[in-house]
Amino acid sequence: MTSVALSFPFPPVDDVESFTRRVSPLLEARLREAVLDLPVQMGPIDDALRLAVGLEGRSGRRWRPILTLAAAQAVGGDVDVALDAAIAVELTHTASLALDDLPCMDDSLRRRGEPATHRLIGPAGAILVAIGLLGRAAEFLGRSHDGGEQAREWGDCFGFAGMAGGQAVDISTGGGCTGAARRLYRGKTTALAAFALAAGARAGGADPDTLELLRRFGRDVGWAYQLVDDAEDLAEDRAAGRKPGGRRPLRQGARLLDRALGSLQDAPGITPEGALLLDALASEVVRLPSAVSLDGRTASC
Amino acid sequence: MTSVALSFPFPPVDDVESFTRRVSPLLEARLREAVLDLPVQMGPIDDALRLAVGLEGRSGRRWRPILTLAAAQAVGGDVDVALDAAIAVELTHTASLALDDLPCMDDSLRRRGEPATHRLIGPAGAILVAIGLLGRAAEFLGRSHDGGEQAREWGDCFGFAGMAGGQAVDISTGGGCTGAARRLYRGKTTALAAFALAAGARAGGADPDTLELLRRFGRDVGWAYQLVDDAEDLAEDRAAGRKPGGRRPLRQGARLLDRALGSLQDAPGITPEGALLLDALASEVVRLPSAVSLDGRTASC
Numbered sequence: 001m002t003s004v005a006l007s008f009p010f011p012p013v014d015d016v017e018s019f020t021r022r023v024s025p026l027l028e029a030r031l032r033e034a035v036l037d038l039p040v041q042m043g044p045i046d047d048a049l050r051l052a053v054g055l056e057g058r059s060g061r062r063w064r065p066i067l068t069l070a071a072a073q074a075v076g077g078d079v080d081v082a083l084d085a086a087i088a089v090e091l092t093h094t095a096s097l098a099l100d101d102l103p104c105m106d107d108s109l110r111r112r113g114e115p116a117t118h119r120l121i122g123p124a125g126a127i128l129v130a131i132g133l134l135g136r137a138a139e140f141l142g143r144s145h146d147g148g149e150q151a152r153e154w155g156d157c158f159g160f161a162g163m164a165g166g167q168a169v170d171i172s173t174g175g176g177c178t179g180a181a182r183r184l185y186r187g188k189t190t191a192l193a194a195f196a197l198a199a200g201a202r203a204g205g206a207d208p209d210t211l212e213l214l215r216r217f218g219r220d221v222g223w224a225y226q227l228v229d230d231a232e233d234l235a236e237d238r239a240a241g242r243k244p245g246g247r248r249p250l251r252q253g254a255r256l257l258d259r260a261l262g263s264l265q266d267a268p269g270i271t272p273e274g275a276l277l278l279d280a281l282a283s284e285v286v287r288l289p290s291a292v293s294l295d296g297r298t299a300s301c
Numbered sequence: 302m303t304s305v306a307l308s309f310p311f312p313p314v315d316d317v318e319s320f321t322r323r324v325s326p327l328l329e330a331r332l333r334e335a336v337l338d339l340p341v342q343m344g345p346i347d348d349a350l351r352l353a354v355g356l357e358g359r360s361g362r363r364w365r366p367i368l369t370l371a372a373a374q375a376v377g378g379d380v381d382v383a384l385d386a387a388i389a390v391e392l393t394h395t396a397s398l399a400l401d402d403l404p405c406m407d408d409s410l411r412r413r414g415e416p417a418t419h420r421l422i423g424p425a426g427a428i429l430v431a432i433g434l435l436g437r438a439a440e441f442l443g444r445s446h447d448g449g450e451q452a453r454e455w456g457d458c459f460g461f462a463g464m465a466g467g468q469a470v471d472i473s474t475g476g477g478c479t480g481a482a483r484r485l486y487r488g489k490t491t492a493l494a495a496f497a498l499a500a501g502a503r504a505g506g507a508d509p510d511t512l513e514l515l516r517r518f519g520r521d522v523g524w525a526y527q528l529v530d531d532a533e534d535l536a537e538d539r540a541a542g543r544k545p546g547g548r549r550p551l552r553q554g555a556r557l558l559d560r561a562l563g564s565l566q567d568a569p570g571i572t573p574e575g576a577l578l579l580d581a582l583a584s585e586v587v588r589l590p591s592a593v594s595l596d597g598r599t600a601s602c
Contacts (some may be wrong), residue, residue: 099428102428124472125469127406130432131431131464132466134432134456135457136460137456138439138455139460142448142449142450143449147443147452148443148451151448151451152439152448155438155441159440160339160437163432164429164436171429
């Protein structure tokens with residue numbers, strides 16, 4: 001029987017806010033460099049690129065690169081050393097969205113209220129934007145601390161055993177799968193979340209045990225995020241109030257978040273302040289509804 | 302006035318043959334590891350993957366990874382140290398073919414006499430195969446010598462300023478472009494050829510000047526290859542004998558090859574035997590017709 005609220009008192013919310021306020025300008029400036037300082041101008045592709053990355057229009061919450069920077073700080077490093085890795089994480093995420101939205105994938109017309117990339121420059125353009133973004137990610141990752149190891153894990157993250165494999169399962173089964181296929185399916189979401197934490201930890205100089213601990217933390221947070229996100233979609237899809245639906249995934253999400261937060265407690269390679277910050281950020285990321293039952297009890301998450 | 306045959310006597314053909322015979326089993330074994338030793342089985346995608354990489358059916362000539370290994374040897378390194386980089390080069394090439402053949406790109410139905418990847422597993426499957434191959438390339442590159450620098454240049458190679466940018470220009474202009482757009486268009490072919498040489502040289506421990514020299518060598522050879530390849534396609538397309546067509550690109554290809562071969566002569570960072578081997582390999586790659594006019598004279602190429 002566990003309760004997130006009881007076992008881990010959160011730091012005041014403005015700890016998250018002040019961290020985010022501090023790192024966001026760094027992230028946005030480096031992202032602009034990554035996307036706008038290209039050696040060539042490509043007209044409509046440039047425009048679509050700016051929108052896809054969120055330099056124009058609405059951006060995503062940037063929670064993955066923010067966690068990358070927080071991981072670097074939590075292991076005693078400076079956020080600056082993880083900035084290139086954080087950019088690689090966000091560009092990889094953006095590339096995956098441009099591909100996911102394609103007519104032959106999820107066939108989504110809009111993204112964050114704007115036309116999906118393929119609606120602006122066609123499927124071929126969207127594919128090239130995704131490939132170009134991955135190329136840019138490799139460039140940034142390669143120049144970060146321990147770039148070879150970063151590239152190795154990054155390739156594993158977006159490749160067959162990670163995001164691409166997960167998307168393949170998603171397309172072929174719609175998520176209705178079990179066992180090894182289910183684990184692969186989860187990789188669509190969890191691989192990048194795990195890499196976001198590991199990349200920051202590695203850039204920050206983490207020892208191998210701490211690296212693995214934060215990788216697992218990222219995987220749990222990533223899957224909890226997906227469960228809650230799916231439950232929200234499901235709730236919206238259902239006729240108002242007829243079926244309560246989505247409680248079980250939410251409880252599973254709460255348990256995963258709980259496990260993730262618990263794993264950081266007293267970890268020797270992580271500063272206490274860093275653990276508190278990661279806890280608070282993860283709870284913001286997962287956005288559990290205010291009252292979710294854990295094992296039959298109500299916990300404030 | 303230059304003549305390839307006069308200025309650079311080739312080593313006996315079996316120098317190329319013996320090198321290729323020595324490195325091919327190494328390449329094929331490592332390629333099998335890259336493609337078959339995946340942590341997950343994905344049914345039809347696995348089958349399409351084996352065919353795309355040429356582990357079944359016909360493979361390409363593997364000239365890019367062979368040049369990678371030759372570059373490593375030419376700067377005094379061992380071919381073994383460049384094997385991971387060579388695999389990354391070949392996987393990147395294969396990924397680009399899977400994408401180029403898509404209906405929204407070149408819409409090719411067949412590749413090396415077999416169905417194109419998208420004809421076997423659909424466009425979404427082909428895109429995921431390409432992404433997965435790039436991921437695998439990143440893994441292999443990351444674990445090679447100086448993996449961070451390799452990843453940085455590799456990202457530049459396949460991204461907006463390289464292969465993806467070149468394909469974007471190709472799609473939007475059909476190659477009919479000038480100036481900066483023309484240079485970008487060439488990157489579709491030249492970026493990977495340049496990287497193939499640079500990656501091998503870097504893995505072999507080349508100094509910066511030699512690295513740049515071999516990068517340029519690769520770029521020239523890559524573009525010469527493309528010019529000859531395009532000329533052959535053009536010749537096939539034309540009604541037999543009515544128009545001679547394709548002489549000008551062939552002459553340009555001969556000049557580029559000549560420049561490339563000349564650049565290696567007396568280069569301090571390259572062994573004389575290595576220069577001869579690279580010369581011979583490049584001449585095999587470009588496959589100039591036996592008599593092509595250079596500046597009005599006939600040179601044996």
